[in-house]
Amino acid sequence: MATTVPATTHRLPAARDLLRSNALWLWLIVATGALFRLQQFVVNRSFWHDETLLATAFVDHGFAQLIFEPLANNQAAPIGYLLLVKLVTVLLGSHEWTLRLVSLLSGLATLPLAVAVARLGFVSFAARATLVGLVAVSPVLVYYSTEFKQYQGDVLCTLLILWLTLRFRPEQHRRDALWLALVGAVGIWFSHPIDFVLAGSGLALWLEMARRRERAAWLSVNLVGLVWLASFLADYLLALRGVPQNAYLAGFWATSFAPIPPATLADLHWYREAALGLVYLGFLQMGTAFREVLPGWFSGPVYALLALTLLGCVALAFQRVRAAAMGAITLMAVLGASSLHLYPFRARLILFLVPFVFLALAALVQQLHELPLQRAAPWLAAGLAAGVSWMPLRLSLHYVRHPHNYQDIRGALQYIADHRQPGDHAMLSSWTYPAYSFYAPRTGLGDMPSFVYQPTANEVHNIRATVRRICQDPASGRTWVLATNQIVANNRAFLEALQTTSPPLFTLPMEGAALFLHDFRSTEFCQRYRSTLPPPGR
Template sequence: MPFPLKSALKDKFSYYLFLLIIVLGVFLRLYHYFINRSLWLDEGYLASSLLNFNFQQLLTKPLDYQQKAPIGFLLIVKLFLNIFGHNEYGLRIVPLLSGLLSILIFIPVTKYFLKRTGILVAMAILCISPAFIYHSVEIKQYSTELLCSILSFYLFIKYRTLNGFKEIIIWSLGGSITLWFSFSAIFILGGIGLGLSIYYLIKKQWNILFKSLIPFIIWLISFILLFVFFINKTPDAEWVVNWFRFYGDFMPLPPKSVLDLSWFFTSFYRMLDYPMGLLWNFVESGTQTHFYTPFIKMPFLPFILLGAGIYFSFKKSLQNFNVLVFPLLLVLLASGLELYPLTERFWLFLTPIFMLLIGIGLDCLIRSKPLKIIIVFLLLISLVIQSFQSITNSATFYKHKKSYQKESFDMINKEFKAGDAVYVYWNELPGFKVYSNLKKYKFNAIEGQDFRWNSKNLAEYNAKLDSDFKKIKNNKRVWVIFNNKFLSNVGDPISMPKWYYENKNLPAANLKTELSKIGKFIKTSNTADVSVYLYQITNQPNKINP
């Protein structure tokens, strides 16, 4: 899997620019890995099972908090945890290695599909775009799924000719194993298989069609076994489907209105932002949104290049066109059937297709060298600035996922005194349980109960909340920590129970009001997602001398 030769990139400058892009991609991933940012709540949900389950339990038990992840991913992360110990670096090593391998394996993929400018642009998007960097150090499966997509295209390039028995075996086993590390690989491999089969039928290439059925059937058998023994045991809960349906993340099938048709523009527009990083989001535009806001973020350029890439891919090679387009068609069909949502991270595994199509469009559409330089600059300027900002100001790096759980728990641990109590509100318990496993704090926290579902109104809720507070009334001080960003629990219907979410005082203001009945407020620490309050207990029960 050698780097592109200088002849492929035409000149020495392009070659050294290519090497610089690779170095930047590796550096950015390692940098964010070693700064060791706090796990955010969604990472904590999956980390809970990885930290507490053994290998057998990962194979046989449903994951905590209704999480789902490919069994191969879970087992290899657990292996690294056993090697490196229970810490954040051990949790994140598999996503990091997936991110680094994605860069290396994408090199021969770009060499096959693209020319000089396309190679540089596709590699730059993968190496420097913030989303790819972010997910390379997130303890979720998305970085590994991206790797599996790239690996699927690499296997196609390497073994598509099926000249010998060895190639058939390697392609069959490679695709079959990939499925166990990535749920989404079925779309990529299925699309490749379907696209190639249709191509061979059109071209009447019967010999290679029949030979290619061997790996395709073996992939299908592998997926069936995976589905029967693992995926089918943890079916999607109805609340998950309702959640994505509510936010419009499923493709309308069929589109029945102008609003339905607008889904395609909106979804692909958002995809250009996250995960591709191509929209001009490097300038803060304030909180007010105008009708023209989407248009000043320069979506036209990537849209035009995508369209050109589809056209020229079809014109130049029907085989390559089928291989790139059919996986996308399968995903859209699955989304229309409400089997796969299309939003943010769920696009990640498809991005190699978009990067290649943009590269093809750029290679074939723009002939003038000066114009090409301008186009490349306009296309990549946003992701370069955003990645630079991720180092100079890490708080802005995907700030909607930025968490300060670790910092908040560490602060309490540092300032905790004898006679103190720590009370964790129910919506911060997942994060606390994970970090208490990782860090071994010197305090034992009182775990708040979720009284929402057995209360009819706020008064009844507060009466039950008081039963929690009785556990801290004998202490001198109490540290109270709660999550002010994630106000529901896994599996909750949206905005239910109604009385809880219609009340603007819940949970923060109400919690502070109730605490003021037993204590005096001393200090606070507020972050983007976690708030900590310290109270001096004043309303202590009278002690009865024996």
């Protein structure tokens, strides 16, 4: 009689093998990163200031205007990115989530691409998991996957060119060169800093093929460079030519240009800040990356991460010369452009360099794994991988529980819409007005009058001049003062001047914003100016 073996005895070894599969764990890391991004996207936070500047400059433009006309509000974005977002909004409407959808898809696409790069670059699972894990859980990459800006697309382009560069083989140079030429030429229209990445890729391959005397492959790399150059020149003539001449942008980023050659101790200090800022950006940046130097850059953990990154660069140079050369040339190209005041080296504009930082740390993990310590080496590698991944993972987990909402303008205006009375109007600064103009029609406040003032150093003058205009309007009733975080956090003088004119009837603190309800009509200040109004009919 034949005996039947219970099915569980077959399933248990299969399940055990599956759990031991390195590929499974890599894809679980990818799934975790995807969940982080999708969760922040579903929250659908309000646009913050820069997003509303781009949105108000974008939504009323057609395809031709986006190609041939510069954006208003001193905004600059790649033409390809703008056209792709425009296509989405034409099909699905102009909402926060449709304007951010391209960024989300870019963020999701970086995850499997990081797996592909890790498999080409490293042998050990610990090193591969380090690269994939850091890309997946980096809080700044999660955040920019859900912002209406092009910076997550810059990261995607960096990883894509890095992958194509690592897989380039002389024996299949025609196929590999074709893909590099096509992807690079198209990517130039979707990312501004990809030009630096292409310089790193092209020159690294050109030097390697020349050194190895691979003449056919070397000629293919030359042709690739010509294709990229033609695409860059077309993009420059059509879109990029006016960006460096924008006086507002040049002034805004004035402290972010590299001093080359460094001539003073202050110049050397700039490079220290830049290095710490880049590491901080990849690991610890929470939310929008502003241009200001942050105190957190100079903390012990950031110095430790910078030291590990530098060691990783050395390890990468021994393990993957091509990747190390590409990263070094890319960095030199960015710094060179920065020294010419053509590209700021700071904050979100260097987000595209973060994958190179993660690549260096993965190389250091690989180096530890290869130490001749038998059993200890894998544990050291795993320990370093876990240590460098824990800091960004902790922050991303925090934002799962407390999602980003830097300026909840939509929530503030919705509250006004739910509690407004006839004659009510809004008072806000010109800094807040772009967000107000974007959200007012979407919250039913398109017909509500607003009084906008231009912030100056004299806040008392700002308040009194604006309240005087309100008092001189015979139809004005209560005043809803909308203050964004720039005012609440950095401009207490504004609030003090407002409250001494008339104490608020109501205060509503919100995430990144605050509402104050005032009624200036009965104040002595307002009565003085109301008495100067001419009688009705005159």
